[in-house]
Amino acid sequence: MMVQGAHYILGPLGEDSDLRRWGRKLAERGGKNAKKRAVAAVARKLAVLLHRLWVGGDAYHAEFMAKTPELYNSWTLERLRTGAEVTALAYIGGLRETSELRRSVRQMFGSVDALVTPTAPIPPRTILEANADPPTRSPVLDLRNTAPFDKNGLSTISIPCGFTSTGLPIGLQISGPPECEAVVLQLGHAYEETTEWRKRRPPTSLEALAEASPFSTKPAARLGGIFST
Amino acid sequence: VSEKLAEGLSAELREVLVPLFKEIESLNEHIKEYDERMEKIAKEVYPEVALLKQVKAVGTQIALTYVLMIEDPYRFPKSREVGCFLGLRPGPGTLGRANPRRASAKKETGICAR
Numbered sequence: 242m243m244v245q246g247a248h249y250i251l252g253p254l255g256e257d258s259d260l261r262r263w264g265r266k267l268a269e270r271g272g273k274n275a276k277k278r279a280v281a282a283v284a285r286k287l288a289v290l291l292h293r294l295w296v297g298g299d300a301y302h303a304e305f306m307a308k309t310p311e312l313y314n315s316w317t318l319e320r321l322r323t324g325a326e327v328t329a330l331a332y333i334g335g336l337r338e339t340s341e342l343r344r345s346v347r348q349m350f351g352s353v354d355a356l357v358t359p360t361a362p363i364p365p366r367t368i369l370e371a372n373a374d375p376p377t378r379s380p381v382l383d384l385r386n387t388a389p390f391d392k393n394g395l396s397t398i399s400i401p402c403g404f405t406s407t408g409l410p411i412g413l414q415i416s417g418p419p420e421c422e423a424v425v426l427q428l429g430h431a432y433e434e435t436t437e438w439r440k441r442r443p444p445t446s447l448e449a450l451a452e453a454s455p456f457s458t459k460p461a462a463r464l465g466g467i468f469s470t
Numbered sequence: 471v472s473e474k475l476a477e478g479l480s481a482e483l484r485e486v487l488v489p490l491f492k493e494i495e496s497l498n499e500h501i502k503e504y505d506e507r508m509e510k511i512a513k514e515v516y517p518e519v520a521l522l523k524q525v526k527a528v529g530t531q532i533a534l535t536y537v538l539m540i541e542d543p544y545r546f547p548k549s550r551e552v553g554c555f556l557g558l559r560p561g562p563g564t565l566g567r568a569n570p571r572r573a574s575a576k577k578e579t580g581i582c583a584r
Contacts, residue, residue: 242531246532288558289550291536295543296544303521
């Protein structure tokens with residue numbers, strides 16, 4: 242059945258798609274049994290794609306989204322609906338682009354050992370802000386620095402490296418090549434051994450946060466006062 | 471339909487071809503009936519078939535065979551392993567070696583792979 246589907250995709254009636262173009266490229270490579278190999282490769286991809294579709298989040302959420310959409314956070318619901326609009330062929334294309342990107346990112350790590358970046362480009366949200374629905378600011382911003390590392394399957398750690406002027410913690414992100422967690426953990430450990438940030442705790446109430454603000458009228462309660470070591 | 475098709479034919483040809491046309495017509499009716507039954511089963515018993523049919527080139531027949539063959543999709547930790555199960559690629563750790571277990575697995579899943 243899979244081979245039958247692959248024949249259709251590669252045949253004259255098949256519609257243009259990334260999978261078809263990829264299969265045809267394989268067939269054009271020439272050599273013994275190139276066409277047969279291309280059909281088998283497309284059939285294999287098709288089988289994998291069908292499995293991904295079947296066990297993917299969309300299938301899991303489809304039923305709940307239809308029955309009880311009000312139980313979803315509005316932002317989560319919007320993202321799930323956007324994802325559901327992606328066609329299977331676009332999904333295949335996306336998967337292929339991701340694997341190409343991962344390959345080039347892996348090559349980049351041939352010349353550097355690790356990348357050090359801020360964990361988030363903006364200060365963290367308070368629990369109140371995080372629970373606000375609709376969100377007070379786009380959650381995409383919080384993920385801007387971490388998402389590329391997740392998508393590329395890189396070994397990444399986030400460790401404390403200071404506090405904002407309002408007393409909220411700041412993270413330092415260290416990333417290494419895939420499956421090189423040891424390097425990343427060693428670097429993180431070395432940084433923590435030479436700094437004291439890990440010993441400090443952010444305030445746990447809004448009042449304490451307000452007092453820690455540099456704009457507070459109480460000089461003794463400013464950031465340095467609260468977090469002195 | 472078979473009578474209509476045979477209209478323009480000579481008497482000799484008609485004598486030979488009309489029974490064949492009737493046979494084809496009867497087969498077409500059977501195929502149509504089975505297709506309808508398959509669509510009904512897919513709709514009522516296996517809703518996941520509709521999900522898999524999103525992929526162009528995958529119809530009810532392919533999707534239903536796939537669903538019945540895989541049974542529980544969660545037994546494959548990685549989607550790539552489905553390719554091995556269906557006999558479309560060598561199983562993990564069998565590169566360059568004969569594996570009698572794979573041969574039997576191939577027989578089992580042959581219908582889906584073909």
